[in-house]
Amino acid sequence: MPIHESDIIWRPASLVSDTLATQNGGRMTFATIVSGVKNNLFGDVSLAERNAGSIRLRKAFIHINSSQDIALINARLFLDALTPAADYVTFSLGTPTDTEDQIAGRDFGIGTLYAPATAGDSQIQVLCEHNGDYATLQPFQAGDTLRVADRAVTGGSGNEEFVAILAVTYGLDYATIEFEPALAFDYGTANTLVSSVCEIAEVAGGFENVIVTSAAGTLNSSVDNLIAHNRGAIAEQWTVSFTSSTEFTVAGLLTGTLPLSGSRAADYAPINPATGTAYFTLKSAAFTGTWAAGETVSFETMPAAIPIWYRRRVPAGSGSFANDFCSLAIVGESA
16 A cells, blocks of 8 residues: 555654753654644744744654555655745754754755746756855755745646756855756746755664674564564664563663563564554564573664754744744655
């Protein structure tokens, strides 16, 4: 079965703080960020904040909540709307566990055409939101994919094309972007949006760092024997501890010891109580050789999710923020 639009769910991070960077972000929760709901990510902007200006960050996850353990491939993420108020938003990639003080990703952004573009052009001028700050953030960079479109992501009239950025020059009023191939269509300044695109080859539950501590036991950790499920997998470090030659317990660094004990005679699939589905499945066939009490296997699982940091800048002296929003689009294919 393919991945459907309904399988893609935005989820909040476990920590939120505007004062402590170490307490903002972290791991994915299984709550849902509902599109179009007031304050679903950022809080209200007070008069004092508008007068003084501010930068706030929020972390969210794009979760591939598919019942089938298949990957979303060739994913493209980009902002597809300007904020209607005086603020602006960029985004960057995070990690499954990072907090604000650990952000290392670069920003991706959006702008409009400064001057009309014609089919055959290989250079455009882009009016970035608050261009002076954009020259510091540099959300358009050589090597990026660039989306140029005067139609909605969901379709309708107009055109959309993706090109490869060759060079970017940030000026006082606009950024000049060179790219290839040349544009296939004409674009006016009224309805055209220009976005830098974050590309991700594959999104699925996964595991890594498998370590076996045994004198004579081995573990075949192929994808058929150890499966991190799209719906239930979390960012966790697990330890399988043998209590005899055949029986074992499993504990997570954060979750603690799981209530379900295991045996080499059967597949092991502990339930994530937040989803009612398994965190992972460890097949009985994975274990070979001879195991003894006290021996262990450790591994890490990763959720089927893209961690995103949203950065909202409120310039000092901004006006009212009624009905403000930002919009991040994702497109991709099923594996």
